[in-house]
Amino acid sequence: MTKTIRPLLAGNWKMNGTRASLDQIKAIADGVKTPLSEKIDTLLCPPATLLYVATALCDDSPLAIGAQDCHQQVSGAHTGDISAEMIADCFGTHVIVGHSERRRNHAESDMLVRAKAQAAHDTGLIAIICIGETAYERNSGQTLDVLKRELIGSVPDGATAATTVIAYEPVWAIGTGVVPTSEDVEEAHAFMRAELIERFGKEGANMRILYGGSVSGANARSLLDIPHVNGVLVGGQSLKAADFLAIYAAFERQFA
Numbered sequence: 001m002t003k004t005i006r007p008l009l010a011g012n013w014k015m016n017g018t019r020a021s022l023d024q025i026k027a028i029a030d031g032v033k034t035p036l037s038e039k040i041d042t043l044l045c046p047p048a049t050l051l052y053v054a055t056a057l058c059d060d061s062p063l064a065i066g067a068q069d070c071h072q073q074v075s076g077a078h079t080g081d082i083s084a085e086m087i088a089d090c091f092g093t094h095v096i097v098g099h100s101e102r103r104r105n106h107a108e109s110d111m112l113v114r115a116k117a118q119a120a121h122d123t124g125l126i127a128i129i130c131i132g133e134t135a136y137e138r139n140s141g142q143t144l145d146v147l148k149r150e151l152i153g154s155v156p157d158g159a160t161a162a163t164t165v166i167a168y169e170p171v172w173a174i175g176t177g178v179v180p181t182s183e184d185v186e187e188a189h190a191f192m193r194a195e196l197i198e199r200f201g202k203e204g205a206n207m208r209i210l211y212g213g214s215v216s217g218a219n220a221r222s223l224l225d226i227p228h229v230n231g232v233l234v235g236g237q238s239l240k241a242a243d244f245l246a247i248y249a250a251f252e253r254q255f256a
């Protein structure tokens with residue numbers, strides 16, 4: 001199946017990385033300076049402490065830099081939070097919102113995630129909105145209901161293909177080394193595509209839908225072959241340049 005949507009390879013460093021890791025960012029930034037980067041987008045989301053330096057390191061690279069979360073308000077008395085404007089001020093272009101670790105560890109609701117995505121849009125950032133079912137929800141047959149509810153609740157009404165990326169991350173696949181079957185990924189992505197088209201029409205047809213959860217250089221190719229998988233959101237395997245670049249290389253067959 002030929003895919004026409006420009007894919008995205010995104011890395012999420014989570015709460016990992018200090019100044020000592022900047023050489024990995026530099027190696028990734030240099031490693032994606034190949035002709036393939038004319039066909040695919042690459043993005044790395046280091047911790048907020050490294051954002052500004054990371055964007056400087058990527059000055060002459062197609063690698064974009066983004067953040068892992070933003071507050072829903074523009075500014076104010078919100079100790080420890082960062083705003084979308086602060087991310088943009090560091091030359092970040094994307095922000096992940098609604099990651100399952102934030103939903104779980106910070107009790108973030110769909111409504112809050114939607115407000116964060118809206119704040120990103122209002123600031124000109126691309127919002128990567130994460131959704132996905134837990135093991136319990138999957139085992140009790142609720143997967144598609146959860147995806148529908150989270151899509152409706154977390155994605156702002158004005159979302160477009162240019163401003164919004166959906167990341168499907170089954171919670172049980174994150175950091176476990178367990179990846180759903182191709183059939184399960186295909187079913188979930190086809191379902192999300194249909195839901196997005198119903199709500200957003202042409203914009204929904206063109207919105208990128210990433211798969212995330214234990215993606216590696218070894219399994220990226222088969223995941224990218226699945227219809228409506230328009231890229232991947234990578235955690236652990238984005239920390240080392242060699243691992244990230246192995247996943248980058250996996251995009252060659254489908255998209256070069």
Ligand SMILES: O=C[C@H](O)COP(=O)(O)O
Binds near residue numbers: 099
């Ligand atoms: O944001 C990234 C995901 O949570 C996936 O993490 P992982 O690749 O370590 O499973």
